[in-house]
Amino acid sequence: NAGVTQTPKFQVLKTGQSMTLQCAQDMNHEYMSWYRQDPGMGLRLIHYSVGAGITDQGEVPNGYNVSRSTTEDFPLRLLSAAPSQTSVYFCASSPLAGTYEQYFGPGTRLTVT
Amino acid sequence: AQSVTQPDIHITVSEGASLELRCNYSYGATPYLFWYVQSPGQGLQLLLKYFSGDTLVQGIKGFEAEFKRSQSSFNLRKPSVHWSDAAEYFCAVAPRSGGSYIPTFGRGTSLIVHP
Numbered sequence: 001n002a003g004v005t006q007t008p009k010f011q012v013l014k015t016g017q018s019m020t021l022q023c024a025q026d027m028n029h030e031y032m033s034w035y036r037q038d039p040g041m042g043l044r045l046i047h048y049s050v051g052a053g054i055t056d057q058g059e060v061p062n063g064y065n066v067s068r069s070t071t072e073d074f075p076l077r078l079l080s081a082a083p084s085q086t087s088v089y090f091c092a093s094s095p096l097a098g099t100y101e102q103y104f105g106p107g108t109r110l111t112v113t
Numbered sequence: 114a115q116s117v118t119q120p121d122i123h124i125t126v127s128e129g130a131s132l133e134l135r136c137n138y139s140y141g142a143t144p145y146l147f148w149y150v151q152s153p154g155q156g157l158q159l160l161l162k163y164f165s166g167d168t169l170v171q172g173i174k175g176f177e178a179e180f181k182r183s184q185s186s187f188n189l190r191k192p193s194v195h196w197s198d199a200a201e202y203f204c205a206v207a208p209r210s211g212g213s214y215i216p217t218f219g220r221g222t223s224l225i226v227h228p
Contacts, residue, residue, distance in 0.1 A: 040122070041220065042219060042220035042221050090156055096214055102157070104158070106156045107154075
């Protein structure tokens with residue numbers, strides 16, 4: 001049982017490049033989400049999903065796309081990277097029934113130059 | 114809109130001293146309440162949660178938290194801090210009803226432990 005996995009752990013991009021941050025969970029959780037963490041800002045919700053084929057925007061969705069084709073995977077796409085997207089990105093999952101306890105991945109540290 | 118306030122950005126304690134981290138929330142009804150810990154370079158891990166019943170909740174690593182409805186607070190405590198407790202601590206709330214599952218996180222409190 002790996003929990004929530006994220007790849008890569010570190011990434012450096014040039015402005016304008018695109019990339020996909022991968023997130024997978026093996027707990028059969030319906031709810032998955034992406035956060036970015038910046039100093040002094042806490043966790044800000046980018047996008048979330050309550051099941052395969054269903055996604056919605058969070059607090060800071062601009063510049064990011066998501067899709068949810070399976071229960072397990074929830075990739076985050078940066079369409080045209082900007083220095084303002086330099087951050088640490090966390091994926092989280094939780095069951096929809098009961099506790100809403102969030103399970104977090106280890107994070108991806110992204111630098112855009 | 115719901116909100117979570119952690120009024121202390123940084124807290125410094127000596128090893129062996131007691132600890133209290135504050136959390137206040139603004140919500141229409143009592144939400145589910147959580148404390149998470151983030152060690153350096155790691156993701157967040159659940160410390161404890163409150164759903165109902167006893168307002169004093171025990172968690173992992175010797176932490177406890179007390180829910181006070183009258184003060185809309187859910188403060189985290191530990192009687193004796195260890196150097197390994199140095200980390201970022203996040204309070205979070207989640208709605209009990211209304212079809213929304215999205216938790217709201219506070220901005221975090223950074224705990225510094227002096228030897």
